[in-house]
Amino acid sequence: ELKVEQNPLFLSMQEGKNYTIYCNYSTTSDRLYWYRQDPGKSLESLFVLLSNGAVKQEGRLMASLDTKARLSTLHITAAVHDLSATYFCAVDQNTNAGKSTFGDGTTLTVKP
Amino acid sequence: NAGVTQTPKFRVLKTGQSMTLLCAQDMNHEYMYWYRQDPGMGLRLIHYSVGEGTTAKGEVPDGYNVSRLKKQNFLLGLESAAPSQTSVYFCASSYRGVETQYFGPGTRLLVL
Numbered sequence: 567e568l569k570v571e572q573n574p575l576f577l578s579m580q581e582g583k584n585y586t587i588y589c590n591y592s593t594t595s596d597r598l599y600w601y602r603q604d605p606g607k608s609l610e611s612l613f614v615l616l617s618n619g620a621v622k623q624e625g626r627l628m629a630s631l632d633t634k635a636r637l638s639t640l641h642i643t644a645a646v647h648d649l650s651a652t653y654f655c656a657v658d659q660n661t662n663a664g665k666s667t668f669g670d671g672t673t674l675t676v677k678p
Numbered sequence: 679n680a681g682v683t684q685t686p687k688f689r690v691l692k693t694g695q696s697m698t699l700l701c702a703q704d705m706n707h708e709y710m711y712w713y714r715q716d717p718g719m720g721l722r723l724i725h726y727s728v729g730e731g732t733t734a735k736g737e738v739p740d741g742y743n744v745s746r747l748k749k750q751n752f753l754l755g756l757e758s759a760a761p762s763q764t765s766v767y768f769c770a771s772s773y774r775g776v777e778t779q780y781f782g783p784g785t786r787l788l789v790l
Contacts, residue, residue: 610781666723
């Protein structure tokens with residue numbers, strides 16, 4: 567059974583600082599997704615990582631995937647308040663049905 | 679395009695009542711999913727469908743039924759609601775199951 571663990575679960579940062587969120591998973595998978603959820607809202611796709619070594623960047627966020635280590639990272643550069651949200655990683659179960667197992671989410675608060 | 683829509687947005691039920699949640703997508707996606715999200719947790723898959731007329735069980739299917747009579751619609755039914763089904767329900771869809779999922783706005787359900 568695929569298990570996905572995110573850490574930290576809660577992260578309070580100061581504006582301008584850098585930090586990394588980690589997503590570890592327990593069984594082989596070649597696809598991993600990152601989503602953002604604002605309070606009371608739905609999930610929005612951030613990144614799709616489809617192969618080992620994949621790196622995607624959008625603004626102050628950069629995601630990477632190491633399938634050998636079963637690890638993905640979401641790096642935040644020079645955080646701003648607008649990045650405050652909950653970030654989920656989701657790991658594909660390799661079933662051809664598009665089923666993913668979600669982590670519990672990392673709630674990020676960026677303070678001035 | 680409206681993307682993925684869900685009806686209703688909020689509902690209060692008494693224990694034992696039944697209801698149906700409707701999910702509609704206008705992106706011609708083959709794959710559709712129903713999730714529940716409980717406080718402080720990631721999403722858990724209830725049921726999913728890989729095409730019109732097909733459905734399959736996810737991680738937490740007990741107490742729910744689904745139907746996919748039309749490609750654009752995916753219905754989630756609760757036959758006899760229980761307080762443990764109080765949650766936020768999200769519908770999602772994807773084109774081929776190997777891409778990111780697009781989420782609806784969610785339905786907040788409170789079972790008293």
